[in-house]
Amino acid sequence: MAIRFVTGNEGKVREAREYLEGLEPVEQIEYDYTEIQSDSLGEIAAHGAREAFEELGSDEPVLVDDAGLFVDALGGFPGPYSAYVEDTVGVERLWQLASEEDNRRARFKTVLAYADETGIETFEGTVAGTLVAPRGEGGFGYDPIFEYNGQTMAEMSTEEKNAISHRGRALAAFVEWYADREA
Numbered sequence: 001m002a003i004r005f006v007t008g009n010e011g012k013v014r015e016a017r018e019y020l021e022g023l024e025p026v027e028q029i030e031y032d033y034t035e036i037q038s039d040s041l042g043e044i045a046a047h048g049a050r051e052a053f054e055e056l057g058s059d060e061p062v063l064v065d066d067a068g069l070f071v072d073a074l075g076g077f078p079g080p081y082s083a084y085v086e087d088t089v090g091v092e093r094l095w096q097l098a099s100e101e102d103n104r105r106a107r108f109k110t111v112l113a114y115a116d117e118t119g120i121e122t123f124e125g126t127v128a129g130t131l132v133a134p135r136g137e138g139g140f141g142y143d144p145i146f147e148y149n150g151q152t153m154a155e156m157s158t159e160e161k162n163a164i165s166h167r168g169r170a171l172a173a174f175v176e177w178y179a180d181r182e183a
Ligand SMILES: O=c1[nH]c(=O)c2ncn([C@@H]3O[C@H](COP(=O)(O)OP(=O)(O)OP(=O)(O)O)[C@@H](O)[C@H]3O)c2[nH]1
Pocket: 006, 007, 008, 009, 012, 065, 066, 067, 068, 069, 082, 083, 084, 086, 087, 108, 140, 141, 142, 143, 144, 146, 153, 165, 167
């Protein structure tokens, strides 16, 4: 059965489609679910998936992805507020802020929430990296400033990014659960 990926972010859809190819088709739905204010990406994603599944109708399962960049030297900022910070100050200014720090370590985290008629499951993925001056044309969001193993995520192909990224890891956990459940 097709999975309805509820997001306005085409980059997320591209990565999920690539990863889930051969498992299930992924359909993008632009439904504006409530993003609750919380420190927990898991709570935000689960709440969104529950609301979207109830409000959209039909039995087709839904998937919601809530993601954030956590900068160590900034106490985890912008974390759950990453979309707001990208839209307001922007990626370049966040890099300027981080570049004043000696410690440039950061983590990217995604929680996927999957909802169907039996309930909700969440899957988490994290990647640790280093913030750098922007490089690369691929990816989206903060990818140009997030370096892993010498490459920014914007310098990687979708497949390469999925192999190491927070979203790829969350998708791996999802696929493992999904395959077991179908068996
Ligand atoms: O460098 C990045 N690599 C990624 O892999 C990635 N995934 C998300 N983001 C950014 O982090 C915020 C998440 O906010 P977010 O989860 O609310 O997403 P969003 O608002 O873009 O879409 P939606 O799914 O909510 O519709 C937004 O600024 C996204 O651009 C990423 N940046």
